[in-house]
Amino acid sequence: xxxxxxxxxxxxxxxxxxxxxxxxxxxxxxxxxxWYRQLPSQGPEYVIHGLTSNxxxxxxxxxxxxxxxxxxxxxxxxxxxxxxVYYCILRDVGNSGYxxxxxxxxxxxxxx
Amino acid sequence: xxxxTQSSRYLVKRTGEKVFLECVQDMDHxxxxxxxxxxxxxxRLIYFSYDVKMKEKxxxxxxxxxxxxxxxxxxxxxxxxxxxxxxxxxxASSLPYGxxxxxxxxxxxxxxxxxxx
Numbered sequence: 723x724x725x726x727x728x729x730x731x732x733x734x735x736x737x738x739x740x741x742x743x744x745x746x747x748x749x750x751x752x753x754x755x756x757w758y759r760q761l762p763s764q765g766p767e768y769v770i771h772g773l774t775s776n777x778x779x780x781x782x783x784x785x786x787x788x789x790x791x792x793x794x795x796x797x798x799x800x801x802x803x804x805x806x807v808y809y810c811i812l813r814d815v816g817n818s819g820y821x822x823x824x825x826x827x828x829x830x831x832x833x834x
Numbered sequence: 835x836x837x838x839t840q841s842s843r844y845l846v847k848r849t850g851e852k853v854f855l856e857c858v859q860d861m862d863h864x865x866x867x868x869x870x871x872x873x874x875x876x877x878r879l880i881y882f883s884y885d886v887k888m889k890e891k892x893x894x895x896x897x898x899x900x901x902x903x904x905x906x907x908x909x910x911x912x913x914x915x916x917x918x919x920x921x922x923x924x925x926a927s928s929l930p931y932g933x934x935x936x937x938x939x940x941x942x943x944x945x946x947x948x949x950x951x
Contacts, residue, residue, distance in 0.1 A: 756938070763945075764944055764945065765924050821877070821879035822877065822940055
């Protein structure tokens, strides 16, 4: 899998929007961008994924740069329950192993 | 919603014991996975199964075996537990791999924190 780079940690105030960046300058044309998060003492949880176009779901939005070398996960109104480690993962099933490469992720702190 | 359940949240065993970790998914997924998660090392794949009775080794299979007799159930077995197997164990499931989009989404259980004394 191509490599991703994320900040180690970010902080947000409750009910504010949060933009979590991910750089993936070596992304290939067939790599999908997946985001997962892991709340304290729980297993990872799928958040969203995309290929080229921006994506929205009930949890978050994914904004993908035109050149696909970076993407941003957007939480529109952070809550205390959103405090977690967020992982940006590239997946090209044709060339990847079965495991998800979680890396270190970004630890999001949400303060009241 | 996909549900993946694991038999225990916390488990304490002694060195040399045989340990069984059970995982059940209710979404008829073909693929099932066992990972372990350790601080500073992230998640590492132990074993993967793509069908009943089928398995493939992941990155760190030594000291572990698996069993998949039914589609919904995937068991991880520590034949003789050792202290270096103290870890968080995570089970996941997914659809068969397709284009790398939705079919590649893995759904995780809550994890079992195993301590081997």
